[in-house]
Amino acid sequence: MTSMTPEGLGDWAGPILAGALTTVQIAVLAYAIGLLLGLLGAGARLSPWAPLRGLATAYSTLIRAVPELLLIILLYYAGAQALDALLARLDMAGAVQITGFATAVGVLAFVQGAYMTEVFRAAILAIPHGQLEAADAYGFSRWTRFHRIVLPGMLPNALPGMSNLWLILIKDTALISVIGFNELFFTIQQAAASSRAYFLFYAAAGVIYLLMTLTSTALFARLERHVRRGQPTEA
Amino acid sequence: MDFSWLSDPFYQAYLWEGFVNTLWLLLVSALGGLLLAVAVALARLRGPRPLAWLVWAFTTVIRGTPLLVQLFFFYYGVGRLLEGVPGIRDSLLWPLLRDPFFFGALTFILSVGAYSGEVIRGAMQSVPRGELEAGRAFGLSGFQVLYRLWLPRAIQLCLPTLTGEMILLLKSVPLVSTIALMDLLQAANIIRDETFLVYEPLLLIAGIYLATTIVLTLGLRLVELNFPGMRPTRRRWLPIR
Numbered sequence: 267m268t269s270m271t272p273e274g275l276g277d278w279a280g281p282i283l284a285g286a287l288t289t290v291q292i293a294v295l296a297y298a299i300g301l302l303l304g305l306l307g308a309g310a311r312l313s314p315w316a317p318l319r320g321l322a323t324a325y326s327t328l329i330r331a332v333p334e335l336l337l338i339i340l341l342y343y344a345g346a347q348a349l350d351a352l353l354a355r356l357d358m359a360g361a362v363q364i365t366g367f368a369t370a371v372g373v374l375a376f377v378q379g380a381y382m383t384e385v386f387r388a389a390i391l392a393i394p395h396g397q398l399e400a401a402d403a404y405g406f407s408r409w410t411r412f413h414r415i416v417l418p419g420m421l422p423n424a425l426p427g428m429s430n431l432w433l434i435l436i437k438d439t440a441l442i443s444v445i446g447f448n449e450l451f452f453t454i455q456q457a458a459a460s461s462r463a464y465f466l467f468y469a470a471a472g473v474i475y476l477l478m479t480l481t482s483t484a485l486f487a488r489l490e491r492h493v494r495r496g497q498p499t500e501a
Numbered sequence: 502m503d504f505s506w507l508s509d510p511f512y513q514a515y516l517w518e519g520f521v522n523t524l525w526l527l528l529v530s531a532l533g534g535l536l537l538a539v540a541v542a543l544a545r546l547r548g549p550r551p552l553a554w555l556v557w558a559f560t561t562v563i564r565g566t567p568l569l570v571q572l573f574f575f576y577y578g579v580g581r582l583l584e585g586v587p588g589i590r591d592s593l594l595w596p597l598l599r600d601p602f603f604f605g606a607l608t609f610i611l612s613v614g615a616y617s618g619e620v621i622r623g624a625m626q627s628v629p630r631g632e633l634e635a636g637r638a639f640g641l642s643g644f645q646v647l648y649r650l651w652l653p654r655a656i657q658l659c660l661p662t663l664t665g666e667m668i669l670l671l672k673s674v675p676l677v678s679t680i681a682l683m684d685l686l687q688a689a690n691i692i693r694d695e696t697f698l699v700y701e702p703l704l705l706i707a708g709i710y711l712a713t714t715i716v717l718t719l720g721l722r723l724v725e726l727n728f729p730g731m732r733p734t735r736r737r738w739l740p741i742r
Contacts, residue, residue, distance in 0.1 A: 331714040332707050333672040336686060340703045433565075440567035444679060451570060458577065465578035472566045472574060479565040 275470060278457040285453035286474055289439045292370050292449060297435055299375035301428075304382025311387050322383060329380035335441050338373050342445045345369040366447045374442070378435055385427035389420035421493045429486035433479050440475070450474065504705070506696050512688075519688030520709065522602070523674050526684065529606045531667055534613020539652065541618030542625055556618075563615035569676055571612065576604040576680040601682040609670065617666050624659035625651060657730050664721035671717055672710070685709060 310322035329337065346369045353365065397419055401411040443452035451471060458467035506512050544556040563571065583589060583598050597603050628651055636646040656663070678687035689702035696702075 328711070331711050333675045333686075333710055335675045335678075336703065336707055336710060339686075340700070340707060343699050437567035440569045441676075443569070451567070454570075455573070458573075462581075464581045465574075468570060468574035468578040471570045472562065475567055475570060476562060476565040480561075 274461070274463070275466060278453075278461070278467070281453050282450070282457065282470070282474070285448065285450035286478075288367075288448065289436075289450040290478070292367070292374065292442065293432075293436050293439050295371045296374035296378055296439075297432055299371065300378030300382050300431070300435070303375060303379025304386050307379055307383030308386035308390055311383060312390060326380045326383040329377055330384070334377055334438055335444065337377055338438075338441050339445065341373040341376060342369050345372050370439075370442045370445075370447050370449070374435060374438060377438070378431060381431050381434075382428070385424050385431065386420065389424035389427070390416060392423045393419040418493070422490070422497060425486070425490045425493060429483070429490070432482055432486070436478050436482065437475065502701060502704075503698060504701055506692060506698070506701075507705075512692050515683070515688040515691055516685070516706075518683050519685040519706075522682065523671075523684045523713075526602065526605055526609065526674055526677065526682075527667075527671055530609035530613055530670060533606065533610040534670070535617060535663075537610055537614030538617035538621050541614050542622035542655075543647075545618070545622050546625060560615040560619055563611055564619070568608065568612055568673055569679065572605065572608045572676055572680060575608050576601060580604060601677065601680045604680060605677040605682050609673065612673070613666065613670060616669075617663060620659050620662050620666065621655060624655035627658055628654045653729070657728060660725050660728055664718075664725060667721060668714060668718060671714060675710075 307322045307326060310318045311326070313319055313322075346365055349365050349369060393416065397415055398411065401415045406414065439449060440451040442449050443455060446452065454467050454471040458464045461467065541556055541560065545553050545560075548556065580598070589595060589598070632654060633646055633651055636650045637643075641649065674684055675686035677684050678690060681687070685706045689706045692702040693699065
């Protein structure tokens with residue numbers, strides 16, 4: 267099949283690799299921001315202050331009830347418009363590539379944060395209460411208690427959920443192609459359309475995404491062993 | 502916010518068609534997908550070694566690649582290859598093989614089969630062996646044990662996860678707008694193109710999706726509550742369909 271078409275996988279290897287790199291960059295940045303949003307969201311959902319709790323609950327419930335693709339399209343236009351207005355205000359109009367990348371990251375992070383909120387909330391609630399009381403009894407400050415007790419205590423509980431969300435995020439980056447931003451799957455679509463070797467290129471896309479997710483699964487398994495060190499192993 | 506286009510009967514027809522297609526696709530994929538999921542679970546647990554290995558590879562690939570890529574692979578990749586098969590255009594199957602609905606349903610069925618298959622496999626493994634042995638001791642055949650004991654007990658164990666999978670399936674449906682299938686998102690896109698409104702149609706279908714998700718969640722919770730053994734005080738059979 268490759269020999270019959272004027273353009274094969276080899277001609278597109280460079281752009282595809284560049285696209286894959288963009289995808290990884292988008293995913294990593296969105297994940298990092300999503301983690302922060304999730305922590306903030308979980309903190310807000312567990313806050314004693316009702317309006318904050320309501321806000322965080324509305325955020326995680328609404329975002330999780332609407333399809334990702336729809337959210338991405340909706341937020342992409344809204345985000346791009348806001349960012350364009352901001353850049354125009356700063357006399358930097360026309361920085362289209364930056365806008366596209368930043369909105370892609372922002373949109374995915376915003377969606378990711380809603381799911382992360384629920385993962386962290388459950389993980390924090392699963393910390394034995396005695397550990398928090400012990401920290402208070404020893405006179406830990408709120409911040410010390412958070413980063414010495416709560417964070418390491420909830421990580422083993424949160425990691426399976428976090429790993430799932432990372433896999434979902436990698437796969438969700440493909441949705442960005444619908445908006446027309448030049449990441450891996452968008453490049454693949456261009457390659458497939460120009461060479462007419464649809465089967466070949468979409469199969470190749472599957473292989474690349476599979477490599478990403480399988481590598482991630484292996485890395486997360488190691489990470490989980492690390493954060494679970496010192497815990498009794500389950501028989 | 503301009504919602505005056507809502508009174509246009511043409512747009513109403515688009516939206517209605519999109520809504521019906523969305524639900525129809527959800528129903529077909531859920532039914533077919535859950536059947537496939539049971540087959541996947543059985544193949545991995547009881548199938549001969551090569552089949553079990555093949556099914557493992559299938560679930561790994563489906564769960565490790567984006568649904569959108571799978572959709573494009575089947576619709577454009579496999580679809581174009583099929584066009585080249587000699588004589589296929591004269592066959593009875595041809596109208597089906599050109600239909601984006603067929604490819605959308607196929608992709609979703611495979612996806613549900615892989616994701617829910619793993620869920621059902623895990624649940625089937627957690628059913629205590631003694632219960633199955635008790636079934637054999639009472640003279641049930643292997644197949645009777647499967648459909649009267651093993652499957653119902655396994656579904657009991659994983660029902661909340663399975664209903665969660667169905668909600669995820671509903672939220673995957675808008676992907677089919679990329680293969681020109683008239684779902685809610687495609688209807689919204691057409692309206693957006695014709696009215697030059699960026700946000701309003703999208704917001705409307707976001708609201709429709711929100712409502713559908715809530716209704717589906719409540720409906721599935723009813724199913725969960727009425728599944729035998731889930732709430733021992735009230736025994737009313739409401740089959741999972």
